[in-house]
Amino acid sequence: MSLALKHVGVLVDVTRCIGCNQCIEACVVENDLGELRHTPQQAPDGLSDRRFAAIVESPQGAYVRKACRHCLQPACVSVCPVGAMYQTPEGVVLYDYAKCMGCRYCMMACPYGIPRYEWGSTAPRVRKCNLCYERLQNGQLPACVEACPEQALLFGERDELLLEARRRLERSPNKYLPVVYGEQELGGTSVLYISPEPLDFLGFHGAPGDQPYPELTWNWLSRTPSVALAMGGLMTGLFWVIGRRMQAEEKRAARNTSSSHEA
Amino acid sequence: MAAQYRNWIKDGLWALAIAGMAAAVLRFTFGLGASTGLNDTTPWGLWIAFKLCFVALSGGGFTLAAMVYVFHLESFRPILRRAILLALLGYGSFIVSLLFDLGLPWHIYMPIIHWQHHSVMFEIAWCVMLYFTVLTLEFAPVILEHDWFRHPIFQMIYRALHVAVIPLVITGIVLSTLHQSSLGALILIMPHRVHPLWYSPWIPVLFFISAIAAGLMALVLEGFLVERWLGSQVKLDLLERLGKVAAFALALYLALRLGDLWARGTLPAALDGSWQSLLFGAEVLIGGLLPLTLLTSRKIRQTREGLLTSALLIVAGVVSQRMSLSLFTMWRPAPYLPSLAEILIALGVPAAAALIYLFFVENLAVLDEKAPLKIAPARVQLPMTWPFPFAERNSLNGIIAHRSGLAVGIIAVMLAVLPIQTAASGALPLNLVQPARGWRILWIDGNRAKYQVEFAHAEHQERLAKEMGSSEEACQTCHHLNLPQDEATACWQCHRDYLQAVNIFDHTRHQQILGGNAACQECHTVEHTRRSAAACQECHETMSPKEGQAAFNPMAPAYLDAMHGLCQDCHAQQAAAQNRPELALCKTCHSLQENPSELQAAIRNE
Numbered sequence: 001m002s003l004a005l006k007h008v009g010v011l012v013d014v015t016r017c018i019g020c021n022q023c024i025e026a027c028v029v030e031n032d033l034g035e036l037r038h039t040p041q042q043a044p045d046g047l048s049d050r051r052f053a054a055i056v057e058s059p060q061g062a063y064v065r066k067a068c069r070h071c072l073q074p075a076c077v078s079v080c081p082v083g084a085m086y087q088t089p090e091g092v093v094l095y096d097y098a099k100c101m102g103c104r105y106c107m108m109a110c111p112y113g114i115p116r117y118e119w120g121s122t123a124p125r126v127r128k129c130n131l132c133y134e135r136l137q138n139g140q141l142p143a144c145v146e147a148c149p150e151q152a153l154l155f156g157e158r159d160e161l162l163l164e165a166r167r168r169l170e171r172s173p174n175k176y177l178p179v180v181y182g183e184q185e186l187g188g189t190s191v192l193y194i195s196p197e198p199l200d201f202l203g204f205h206g207a208p209g210d211q212p213y214p215e216l217t218w219n220w221l222s223r224t225p226s227v228a229l230a231m232g233g234l235m236t237g238l239f240w241v242i243g244r245r246m247q248a249e250e251k252r253a254a255r256n257t258s259s260s261h262e263a
Numbered sequence: 264m265a266a267q268y269r270n271w272i273k274d275g276l277w278a279l280a281i282a283g284m285a286a287a288v289l290r291f292t293f294g295l296g297a298s299t300g301l302n303d304t305t306p307w308g309l310w311i312a313f314k315l316c317f318v319a320l321s322g323g324g325f326t327l328a329a330m331v332y333v334f335h336l337e338s339f340r341p342i343l344r345r346a347i348l349l350a351l352l353g354y355g356s357f358i359v360s361l362l363f364d365l366g367l368p369w370h371i372y373m374p375i376i377h378w379q380h381h382s383v384m385f386e387i388a389w390c391v392m393l394y395f396t397v398l399t400l401e402f403a404p405v406i407l408e409h410d411w412f413r414h415p416i417f418q419m420i421y422r423a424l425h426v427a428v429i430p431l432v433i434t435g436i437v438l439s440t441l442h443q444s445s446l447g448a449l450i451l452i453m454p455h456r457v458h459p460l461w462y463s464p465w466i467p468v469l470f471f472i473s474a475i476a477a478g479l480m481a482l483v484l485e486g487f488l489v490e491r492w493l494g495s496q497v498k499l500d501l502l503e504r505l506g507k508v509a510a511f512a513l514a515l516y517l518a519l520r521l522g523d524l525w526a527r528g529t530l531p532a533a534l535d536g537s538w539q540s541l542l543f544g545a546e547v548l549i550g551g552l553l554p555l556t557l558l559t560s561r562k563i564r565q566t567r568e569g570l571l572t573s574a575l576l577i578v579a580g581v582v583s584q585r586m587s588l589s590l591f592t593m594w595r596p597a598p599y600l601p602s603l604a605e606i607l608i609a610l611g612v613p614a615a616a617a618l619i620y621l622f623f624v625e626n627l628a629v630l631d632e633k634a635p636l637k638i639a640p641a642r643v644q645l646p647m648t649w650p651f652p653f654a655e656r657n658s659l660n661g662i663i664a665h666r667s668g669l670a671v672g673i674i675a676v677m678l679a680v681l682p683i684q685t686a687a688s689g690a691l692p693l694n695l696v697q698p699a700r701g702w703r704i705l706w707i708d709g710n711r712a713k714y715q716v717e718f719a720h721a722e723h724q725e726r727l728a729k730e731m732g733s734s735e736e737a738c739q740t741c742h743h744l745n746l747p748q749d750e751a752t753a754c755w756q757c758h759r760d761y762l763q764a765v766n767i768f769d770h771t772r773h774q775q776i777l778g779g780n781a782a783c784q785e786c787h788t789v790e791h792t793r794r795s796a797a798a799c800q801e802c803h804e805t806m807s808p809k810e811g812q813a814a815f816n817p818m819a820p821a822y823l824d825a826m827h828g829l830c831q832d833c834h835a836q837q838a839a840a841q842n843r844p845e846l847a848l849c850k851t852c853h854s855l856q857e858n859p860s861e862l863q864a865a866i867r868n869e
Contacts, residue, residue, distance in 0.1 A: 102366020
C-alpha cells in the first residue's frame with residue numbers, strides 16, 4: 001500500500017531542539033527497542049541496535065538529532081547484493097531481514113554511518129530508522145515527530161519541507177546558516193536540517209560532495225557486460241588465431257621436411 | 264625434506280586448523296559480537312582483508328589457463344594443474360571465510376534468488392560462485408584419473424570435461440577479469456573510509472593487474488615450496504618465464520597506480536612523513552620497484568635466489584596493498600583490534616587449505632600428468648617421550664591428541680603474546696556516562712572498570728524540582744556549568760555516607776588534612792588539574808587499584824569543583840558578614856564570555 005504523499009521527508013530545525021530525548025523515547029516505544037544495553041560494539045554517538053536515533057552534541061554545543069537520512073540515492077540500497085535494503089516509492093529506506101545475508105556492506109558504505117548491527121545475536125539484523133513506515137501507512141506521523149514538544153521535527157512532502165526550510169531561512173537569516181542540509185549533498189536526503197552551525201560532523205569526513213555515492217560504483221559496474229564481452233571475444237579470438245597460425249606453421253614445417261626428403 | 268620435518272609441518276597445519284575450528288565453535292555459538300573485534304564503526308575487519316588476499320594470490324589460476332589454452336604456450340602445461348589447484352583452494356578459503364564473516368551464513372544463497380545488479384557484491388557473489396564451479400570442473404579430471412574412478416560413467420565425464428575445456432577456460436578468464444576487478448570496486452563507494460593513497464577510481468583495474476602479478480609469483484613460491492617438500496627438481500626455466508610475465512604486469516600496475524595518484528594530485532601525500540606514507544613508500548619501493556628491477560635483469564631472474572626474492576617481495580607487496588587498504592589504513596572513528604578467535608579463524612582456513620593441497624599433491628597426479636607421486640609418507644616413529652597413556656603415539660588417537668594439544672598450545676601462546684584486548688572481543692572504551700531507558704536512568708562507570716552504577720537521573724531531577732520549585736535550579740544542583748555528559752557532582756557530595764572509602768576520592772577532606780589552600784602542590788605539581796594529580800599510591804603505598812582501573816578516580820571532583828570549593832564558601836560568608844552581596848555573584852570572579860565553557864576565572868589571592 002502506498003501513501004497519499006509522493007515523497008515524504010522530515011525537516012529538523014536544530015535551533016528548536018532542546019535535547020529532551022522525547023523523540024527517542026517515542027522511537028523506543030514504537031519500535032519496541034527495549035532497554036539500552038551496553039556493549040563494546042557500540043559507537044560513542046549513541047546509535048546502536050537498540051537505538052535508531054540519538055541526540056548528539058555538535059562541536060559548539062547544539063543538540064542535533066542523528067538518525068537515518070533516507071537518502072534519495074541511498075548507498076546502502078545500491079550496495080546490498082540481495083535487495084534487503086530497499087527504497088519505497090515514497091523515499092523511505094527499509095530493511096528486509098528475510099533476504100539479508102549479513103555481509104554488512106550497507107554499514108561500510110553509508111556515508112553517515114547510520115546502520116547498526118545486532119552483534120550480540122547469533123542471527124543478527126541490521127537496525128536503523130524506518131521512518132515509522134507502518135504508522136505512515138495508517139495515516140499517522142512518525143513517532144518521533146509526534147513526540148517532539150518543540151516542533152523541532154516537521155513531517156511532510158519533501159518539496160514542501162524544502163519550501164518551509166527556505167522560508168525559515170529567509171525570515172530569520174541571523175538564526176541559521178544559509179543552507180538546507182540534505183538538499184543537495186550526495187544527491188539529497190529525505191531528512192533535511194536547518195541549523196545555526198555546520199552539520200558536517202554528521203557525515204564521516206566533513207562536508208560530502210554533491211555526487212550521489214551509488215554513481216561512484218555504477219560508473220564501473222555499468223561496464224561489466226562490455227568488459228565481459230570484450231574479454232570473452234578477445235580470448236576466443238586469440239585462441240582461434242594463434243591456434244590456426246600454429247597449425248599452419250606445423251603444416252609448413254611438415255611440408256618442408258617432406259619436400260626436403262623428396263629432394 | 265626429511266619425513267620428520269614433513270610431519271612437523273603437517274602437525275603444525277593441523278594444529279592451526281583445529282584451533283580455527285575451536286574458534287569457529289565460539290563464533291557460531293555466541294555470535295560475531297562475542298567472538299570478534301568487529302563493531303558498529305568497523306563492520307569489516309581482518310577476515311575481509313584475508314579474503315582479498317586469498318583471491319589475489321589465486322590469480323595464477325586463470326592466468327596460467329590463459330597462457331596454456333588460449334595462447335597455446337604448451338610449455339607451461341606441467342605447472343597448469345598446480346595453478347588450478349592453488350586457485351581452487353584459494354577460492355575455497357574465500358568461501359569458507361565468508362561463511363564465518365556473514366552474519367546469516369545460511370542466507371548465502373540469497374543472491375541467486377534476489378537479483379540486485381546495482382551491487383558490486385552481487386556481481387562478485389555470482390562470479391565467485393561460477394568461477395569456483397569452473398575451477399572444480401577444470402580440476403575434476405585430475406581426481407577422475409585416480410584408480411577409484413574406473414567406472415564408465417566417470418570415464419564419460421572425464422571425456423566430456425576434456426572436450427569442454429576451452430569454453431570452460433575462457434569462461435573462467437572472463438569471470439576472473441570481472442570479479443578480480445570488482446573486489447577492488449567494492450571500495451569505490453567508500454571514499455570516506457579508504458585512505459587517499461590507496462583509494463583510486465582505477466582501483467578495479469589495479470586489482471586485476473596486481474592479481475596477475477601476485478598470482479604468478481605465488482605459483483613461483485609454490486614451486487620452490489613443493490620442491491622442498493618433495494625433494495624434486497624445480498622447473499626453474501618455467502618459473503623464470505612466469506617471473507618475466509609477472510614483471511610486465513607489475514610494471515603496468517606500478518605505472519598506473521603512481522600515474523593515477525600523480526594525475527589526481529595525491530602523490531605529495533606520499534611524502535608527508537605520516538606512517539601511512541611510509542607504508543605506502545615501502546609497499547611501492549620494496550614490494551614493487553625493487554622486485555621489478557630484480558626481474559628485469561635476466562641474470563638475476565635466472566638464479567634461484569633472485570627469482571625467489573622477487574617472488575617473495577611481489578607477493579608481500581600485493582598482500583600489503585590489499586591489507587593496507589582494507590585493514591591498516593582504513594579510516595575508522597573508533598579503534599578496532601581483531602580478536603583472538605578472528606585471528607585463529609583467519610589462519611585456520613588457509614592452514615586447512617594447505618593440508619588439502621598436500622593431500623592432493625601426494626595422492627593425485629597434480630605435479631605430473633602421468634602418474635600420482637604416491638609419496639604419502641608413513642608417519643615415522645618419533646623417539647620422543649609420550650605422556651598420554653590413553654593412546655599410542657603413532658595410533659590415530661595419538662595423532663589426534665598430539666595435534667589438538669598443539670592447537671591448545673597455539674591458543675595459549677597467542678593469549679600470552681597478544682594484547683589483552685584481542686583476547687576478549689571489543690576494544691572500544693565505554694563512555695563514562697551512558698543514558699538508558701530513554702534517559703530515565705544513567706549508567707555511570709566512574710573508573711571505567713566496566714561496572715556501572717545505575718543512577719536514577721529522572722527521579723533525582725523530578726524530586727529536586729519539587730523541592731526547589733524550579734527545574735532550572737534542580738539541574739544546577741548537580742550540573743554547574745558543564746554539559747550533561749560531562750562530569751556532574753559526585754554522589755557523595757550530597758550523600759555523605761556513600762562509598763567514600765571505596766572508590767571516591769574526597770578532595771575536600773584531603774585538602775583539609777594536608778593544610779588547606781597552601782597544600783595544592785602536595786599532589787598537583789605541574790598544573791592544577793585532575794589529570795596531572797599525583798596517583799593515590801604516591802602517598803598510600805599499600806593501595807593498589809585493580810588492573811585496568813584508572814589510577815585515580817575520574818569521579819573525583821573536577822578542577823571546577825575544587826577551585827569553587829576553595830573560594831565559594833568564604834565568599835558567601837563574607838558577602839553576608841560585610842553586607843556586600845556582589846562578593847557572592849559569579850561575575851565577581853568570572854569575566855563573562857559568550858561561550859560558557861570558556862569562562863575564565865580571575866583567581867585573586869585576596
